Amino acid sequence: MLDKDISEPSYTRADHIRLTSHALDMPVKAPELRWFARSPTQRGPVIGTISDKQQRNCIGSHSGSYAVYRALSIASGRFQSNHRPNLHNTQPTHLVPPQDSWFAAGKIISLDPWGANIVDAFADYLERGCNIQPSIAITQAYLKLPEIHQAIREARLPVDGHFVKANGDVKVTKIAIDPVWYLPGLAQRFNVEEGELRKVLFRETGGMFPELVTRPDLKVLLPPIGSTTAYVFGSPADLCRSDVELTCRVHDECNGSDVFGSDICTCRPYLTHGIEASIKTAQNGGVGLVVYYRKEGRALGEVTKFLVYNARKRQVGGDSAATYFERTECVAGVQDARFQELMPDVLHYFGIKTIHNLHSMSNMKYNAITGSGIEVKNRLSIPEHLIPDDALVEIEAKKAAGYFSADQAKSEDKLALVKGRNLDE
Amino acid sequence: MLDKDISEPSYTRADHIRLTSHALDMPVKAPELRWFARSPTQRGPVIGTISDKQQRNCIGSHSGSYAVYRALSIASGRFQSNHRPNLHNTQPTHLVPPQDSWFAAGKIISLDPWGANIVDAFADYLERGCNIQPSIAITQAYLKLPEIHQAIREARLPVDGHFVKANGDVKVTKIAIDPVWYLPGLAQRFNVEEGELRKVLFRETGGMFPELVTRPDLKVLLPPIGSTTAYVFGSPADLCRSDVELTCRVHDECNGSDVFGSDICTCRPYLTHGIEASIKTAQNGGVGLVVYYRKEGRALGEVTKFLVYNARKRQVGGDSAATYFERTECVAGVQDARFQELMPDVLHYFGIKTIHNLHSMSNMKYNAITGSGIEVKNRLSIPEHLIPDDALVEIEAKKAAGYFSADQAKSEDKLALVKGRNLDE
Numbered sequence: 001m002l003d004k005d006i007s008e009p010s011y012t013r014a015d016h017i018r019l020t021s022h023a024l025d026m027p028v029k030a031p032e033l034r035w036f037a038r039s040p041t042q043r044g045p046v047i048g049t050i051s052d053k054q055q056r057n058c059i060g061s062h063s064g065s066y067a068v069y070r071a072l073s074i075a076s077g078r079f080q081s082n083h084r085p086n087l088h089n090t091q092p093t094h095l096v097p098p099q100d101s102w103f104a105a106g107k108i109i110s111l112d113p114w115g116a117n118i119v120d121a122f123a124d125y126l127e128r129g130c131n132i133q134p135s136i137a138i139t140q141a142y143l144k145l146p147e148i149h150q151a152i153r154e155a156r157l158p159v160d161g162h163f164v165k166a167n168g169d170v171k172v173t174k175i176a177i178d179p180v181w182y183l184p185g186l187a188q189r190f191n192v193e194e195g196e197l198r199k200v201l202f203r204e205t206g207g208m209f210p211e212l213v214t215r216p217d218l219k220v221l222l223p224p225i226g227s228t229t230a231y232v233f234g235s236p237a238d239l240c241r242s243d244v245e246l247t248c249r250v251h252d253e254c255n256g257s258d259v260f261g262s263d264i265c266t267c268r269p270y271l272t273h274g275i276e277a278s279i280k281t282a283q284n285g286g287v288g289l290v291v292y293y294r295k296e297g298r299a300l301g302e303v304t305k306f307l308v309y310n311a312r313k314r315q316v317g318g319d320s321a322a323t324y325f326e327r328t329e330c331v332a333g334v335q336d337a338r339f340q341e342l343m344p345d346v347l348h349y350f351g352i353k354t355i356h357n358l359h360s361m362s363n364m365k366y367n368a369i370t371g372s373g374i375e376v377k378n379r380l381s382i383p384e385h386l387i388p389d390d391a392l393v394e395i396e397a398k399k400a401a402g403y404f405s406a407d408q409a410k411s412e413d414k415l416a417l418v419k420g421r422n423l424d425e
Numbered sequence: 426m427l428d429k430d431i432s433e434p435s436y437t438r439a440d441h442i443r444l445t446s447h448a449l450d451m452p453v454k455a456p457e458l459r460w461f462a463r464s465p466t467q468r469g470p471v472i473g474t475i476s477d478k479q480q481r482n483c484i485g486s487h488s489g490s491y492a493v494y495r496a497l498s499i500a501s502g503r504f505q506s507n508h509r510p511n512l513h514n515t516q517p518t519h520l521v522p523p524q525d526s527w528f529a530a531g532k533i534i535s536l537d538p539w540g541a542n543i544v545d546a547f548a549d550y551l552e553r554g555c556n557i558q559p560s561i562a563i564t565q566a567y568l569k570l571p572e573i574h575q576a577i578r579e580a581r582l583p584v585d586g587h588f589v590k591a592n593g594d595v596k597v598t599k600i601a602i603d604p605v606w607y608l609p610g611l612a613q614r615f616n617v618e619e620g621e622l623r624k625v626l627f628r629e630t631g632g633m634f635p636e637l638v639t640r641p642d643l644k645v646l647l648p649p650i651g652s653t654t655a656y657v658f659g660s661p662a663d664l665c666r667s668d669v670e671l672t673c674r675v676h677d678e679c680n681g682s683d684v685f686g687s688d689i690c691t692c693r694p695y696l697t698h699g700i701e702a703s704i705k706t707a708q709n710g711g712v713g714l715v716v717y718y719r720k721e722g723r724a725l726g727e728v729t730k731f732l733v734y735n736a737r738k739r740q741v742g743g744d745s746a747a748t749y750f751e752r753t754e755c756v757a758g759v760q761d762a763r764f765q766e767l768m769p770d771v772l773h774y775f776g777i778k779t780i781h782n783l784h785s786m787s788n789m790k791y792n793a794i795t796g797s798g799i800e801v802k803n804r805l806s807i808p809e810h811l812i813p814d815d816a817l818v819e820i821e822a823k824k825a826a827g828y829f830s831a832d833q834a835k836s837e838d839k840l841a842l843v844k845g846r847n848l849d850e
Contacts, residue, residue, distance in 0.1 A: 017624060019635040020444055050629050061631035065490040065650045069724040069762040071629035075622045076615040076764075081629060083758030089739035090732040090756060093848050137731035139738075140848055144686040144813060146571035169688060174681065176727035190501040197500045199442060204475050204496035204506060206486035208633050208649070210444040224633070224649040225490045227727050231685060255717070256599065259683045259696070260656065261569040263594060271684075292680070299494040302601035302652050306562035307515035313564075314514035331515060333508030337494040339501075388569060423518050423565055 020210035021053075023217040028054040031125065033220060035182050036103050040114050040121035046180055048222045049131040051082040059211045060222035062133045064178050067224055084131050092116050092138035094173050094236045099351030107372065109185025110342040111135070111177050111228075113349050135178040135222075142169040143231075147272035148279070156276065163233060163282050170279055175230040177346060181221040189341050226253070226294025228346055231275070233289075234282030240351030242375075245286030248352075249274025249359040250343055250369075252295045255302065263388035264309065264420070266395060270382045274359040277380070281357065291346050298328065299337040307331050310423065312393075319420030322412070324397030340368040347374060361403040381405040393420040445635035446478075448642040453479040456550065458645060460607050461528050465539050465546035471605055473647045474556040476507040484636045485647035487558045489603050492649055509556050517541050517563035519598050519661045524776030532797070534610025535767040536560070536602050536653075538774050560603040560647075567594040568656075572697035573704070581701065588658060588707050595704055600655040602771060606646045614766050651678070651719025653771055656700070658714075659707030665776030667800075670711030673772075674699025674784040675794075677720045677763055680727065688813035689734065689845070691820060695807045699784040702805070706782065716771050723753070724762040732756050735848065737818075744845030747837070749822030765793040772799055786828040806830040818845040 030047065037043040047055045048062045061067040073079035095117060102113040114121050115135030122132050142165070149168045151157040157164060164170055187194040195216070202212040211218060238244040249271065257267035271290070278288020297305030312319045312327045329335050343365065347355075354375045360366065361381045370376055381404060387395055396418040399409040410418065455472065462468040472480045473487045486492040498504035520542060527538040539546050540560030547557050567590070574593045576582040582589060589595055612619040620641070627637040636643060663669040674696065682692035696715070703713020722730030737744045737752045754760050768790065772780075779800045785791065786806045795801055806829060812820055821843040824834040835843065 017627070017638050019639065020632060048631065050631060056631075059631065060633075061629070063726040063729065066721070066724055066726040066729075066762070067630050068626070068633075068648045068650050069720070069764065070759075071626050072615075072764060073759050073762045074629045075617055075625035077617070079759040079762070081625075085732075085758065086736075086755040087732070088755075089736040091735065093735065134728060134732060137728045137735070139731040139734045141681065141734075142688045142815070142846075144688050146575070146686075150571070172685075174685075174687075174731065176731045178726070178728050190497075192500055192502070200500035200506075201493070201496045202442070204486070204499045205492050205649070206473065206475060206481075206484065206634065206647070207445060207636060208485075208493075209631065210635055211632060213442050214444065222631070223493045224630070225493050226651070229680065229727060255654065256566070259717070260597075260599075260700075261571075262599075263567045263569050275685075292684070295494070296491070299491055301488040301491040301603070302654060303559060303562045303603050304488065304491075306564040306599065306601045307510075307512070307559060309564045309566075310516065310518065310562070311511075311514040330511040330513075333510065334495075334498050334504040337491070337498045337504070339494065339497060390567070421567075 020214045022214050026054065030055050030057040031130070033057055035109075035185065035219065036105050038103050041124070043114060045118060045122040045125050045130065045132045046112050046115065046135065046220055046222075047130060047132055049133060051084070051131050055130055057218065058180075058220035058222055059209050059215065059218050060224065062135065062178065062222060064222070064227055065224040085133060087119050087134070090134070090137070091119055093140045094138055096138070096236065096350060099240055099348070101348040101351055106185055106188055107348045108345045109182040109189065110179060110345045111349060112180040115178070115180065116175075135180050136175060138173065138175045140171070140173055143172055144169055145272060145275065148276060151276050157279060158283065160283055163279055170233070173232040173236050175232070177228045177230070177349070179223050179225055179227065181223055183219055183221055228294065229292045230346055230350075231290045231292070232287065233275075233278045234287035236287075236350065238287040239289060240353065242354040245281055245284065245356045246289065246352065246354065247278045247281035247286065247357040247359070248289045248291075248355045249278065250291050250293070250365055252293050252298070252338055255296060256305075263390045264394070266382050266387055266391045269386040269388070270359070273382060273386055277357065277359060286356070289350070293338075293343060295338045298335070299339070300328070300332045300334075304332050313420065313423040318422055319393050320416055321393045321396040321400065321410070321418040322416045324393060325401060336364070338364070340364040344369050344372040344374060348372065361398060361405055363402055363404060366404065379404045381407070390420050392418050445639045447639050451479065455480050455482040456555070458482055460534075460610065460644065461530050463528050466549070468539060470543060470547040470550050470555065470557045471537050471540070471560065471645055471647075472555060472557055474558060476509070476556050480555055482643065483605075483645035483647055484634050484640065484643050485649065487560065487603065487647060489647070489652055490649040510558060512544050512559070515559070515562070516544055518565045519563055521563070521661065521775060524665055524773070526773040526776055531610055531613055532773045533770045534607040534614065535604060535770045536774060537605040540603070540605065541600075560605050561600060563598065563600045565596070565598055568597055569594055570697060570700065573701060576701050582704060583708065585708055588704055595658070598657040598661050600657070602653045602655070602774070604648050604650055604652065606648055608644055608646055653719065654717045655771055655775075656715045656717070657712065658700075658703045659712035661712075661775065663712040664714060665778065667779040670706055670709065670781045671714065671777065671779065672703045672706035672711065672782040672784070673714045673716075673780045674703065675716050675718070675768055675790055677718050677723070680721060681730075688815045689819070691807050691812050691816045694811040694813070695784070698807060698811055702782065702784060711781070714775070718763075718768060720763045723760070724764070725753070725757045725759070729757050738845065738848040743847055744818050745841055746818045746821035746825065746835070746843040747841045749818060750826060761789070763789070765789040769794050769797040769799060773797065786823060786830055788827055788829065791829065804829045806832070815845050817843055
């Protein structure tokens with residue numbers, strides 16, 4: 001060892017630490033969860049806080065992957081491990097009322113529809129001292145977006161003083177949603193046995209949460225993954241009304257384009273186009289919804305994504321639409337890990353039954369939405385003038401693979417001719 | 426139960442699953458890691474793949490929080506659990522050569538500096554069949570940013586044909602970095618015992634990775650958190666040269682502003698201003714660096730962030746600079762969980778010794794950078810005209826709390842007068 005004093009610390013013996021729990025050992029019964037129950041009292045609150053081990057009725061802890069940072073705060077002495085959040089004044093600016101979809105078996109299994117307003121829904125539990133935390137938060141904001149300012153300048157979007165202010169700011173309701181997985185529902189949706197799902201989730205994450213296997217009585221997992229954010233233009237109360245026009249973009253995170261404007265894909269242009277269309281629909285008496293899912297690089301992460309970019313650009317013949325999907329599979333072992341099957345849960349949280357304008361070319365998204373019982377009236381592909389040159393490879397590959405587009409897909413010969421820039425350009 | 430058939434599945438018995446491992450039980454010795462060793466062969470590769478349990482020399486698995494999605498892919502049968510990545514053509518477009526900082530005890534403990542070019546660094550291990558995966562990927566791209574196009578239109582930034590093309594696109598090298606935590610180094614940096622750090626990380630995440638306590642011989646953790654991305658304008662080889670001017674912005678994720686342009690904070694304006702300044706420095710013969718850290722909402726997550734927004738806006742007297750920090754602590758139990766102490770590791774990866782222009786007002790960031798041995802010549806606050814009206818609360822609160830600014834902080838009386846919009850406006 002090069003650095004003796006830091007690599008060989010005095011190590012506290014670990015043998016008094018419980019490595020996992022077992023249902024029969026639990027002295028106090030935690031509040032039971034009846035997932036699709038009609039009332040919050042029947043359903044019960046999801047309790048994932050660490051402070052009251054006996055009350056825990058789920059696996060994992062709150063805030064998705066930020067639980068790791070919270071644990072680090074506690075280890076470094078900056079945070080009281082038994083802190084109880086003061087939820088005064090935090091309640092939603094708009095309350096999403098219970099929808100039939102909340103109680104339909106199997107419809108919502110990756111978020112907790114009662115997670116937004118726990119102060120009212122679980123008042124009796126809070127009074128008895130349960131440490132319950134919200135898994136959804138709803139607020140209001142104004143957006144300043146250069147692409148929207150441009151749309152106003154180019155007279156595609158009028159200033160109306162309500163949805164779009166004189167300075168170009170756009171009014172929005174935003175909803176942050178942490179993942180809450182009901183494991184029997186996940187197993188059913190992926191058509192695997194619940195026990196098998198639990199075993200594989202445990203084993204293939206390198207042994208995360210032994211309670212996945214020792215506590216079959218705990219049916220809910222708070223996984224350490226990113227959250228989802230919904231942006232509503234117009235009245236959120238209109239989302240569940242099939243007679244009100246709904247324009248919707250379901251968008252998977254792409255930090256390189258969404259924030260930095262990388263020209264190899266169409267993510268930010270498609271996103272801001274979806275926002276513009278959503279605002280326009282709100283101005284016309286409808287409602288717009290943009291949902292942002294933290295699933296960077298097809299939920300394979302950005303390291304894998306950049307490795308694939310290099311492999312695409314360097315292959316013999318250069319980056320080509322004909323081999324677009326193949327490259328990801330070579331590097332990552334799978335073309336896509338996004339699980340669009342879970343994506344519509346957010347739509348069902350709002351009680352959406354009809355989407356009049358769906359801004360997405362993805363058949364995976366379309367099939368997941370319609371397969372979950374939501375009607376889609378029109379599908380809209382990204383307008384051609386918004387596609388960066390280097391992103392033609394992606395778009396043509398997707399069209400050839402059967403993604404929806406208003407234009408025709410290219411033949412195999414022509415597909416091979418769609419080429420991206422080389423790495424040295 | 427409302428839905429018997431999905432909530433009570435036939436459950437596979439779990440008793441043949443190993444809940445954790447113990448050092449003495451390991452039949453084969455995995456490659457040893459000597460963290461600060463001079464050569465990759467001495468250091469050894471970090472092996473976190475699940476396919477070869479015997480070769481694993483760390484806790485957790487690759488790709489940060491995306492490991493959960495990968496596990497779900499395997500559970501649903503879409504992915505071979507024993508897949509080996511084909512790394513052909515994936516190697517970095519620019520190789521970061523080893524720097525003295527890589528070998529200085531304690532300098533780099535939250536990423537693996539050898540993680541970018543494993544194909545060369547660990548060729549012998551790969552030949553022997555070890556399943557090693559890159560934790561860093563480096564590629565090249567062009568950025569299309571509306572704010573940069575505006576800077577060109579307004580003649581603040583010239584088109585030079587190399588850094589900035591005629592169409593306004595900006596050339597960049599980008600580096601994605603997954604977290605790799607050397608636990609003895611983390612313990613030292615936070616001044617806690619390693620055993621205590623391990624116990625708390627295990628307990629306060631709800632029991633994530635029992636190997637944290639059963640395998641004190643495993644010194645490295647791959648935590649399920651977000652990655653970091655560095656964008657370099659100009660030559661990455663110049664980053665380690667103190668005689669070349671370096672402009673730098675270290676930016677913590679704020680999805681609501683970075684992507685959607687929310688007007689309650691200054692995140693995107695500060696980020697794009699930092700990008701513009703970085704490009705300018707590159708055009709003047711220097712180099713620019715923007716590092717993006719996935720630490721949404723002070724690493725407390727977006728749900729907590731929106732709860733705090735509501736509490737700020739609804740408090741008696743309205744949103745006020747005087748009570749800005751207090752509100753976060755009430756709701757979250759801590760003002761900040763970002764651990765700027767880990768942030769400079771990326772700078773040391775590049776061998777940075779001097780930052781000539783640091784675009785950040787944060788004393789936590791400044792202290793972390795200078796405390797880690799990097800000289801900072803100038804600090805630059807965000808220009809006043811870029812601050813949205815509703816973000817004045819944040820900026821004045823920060824100035825009053827001692828954040829760096831070119832302007833003077835307001836007195837306590839005047840601070841109470843800096844008010845944000847109400848929720849119903």
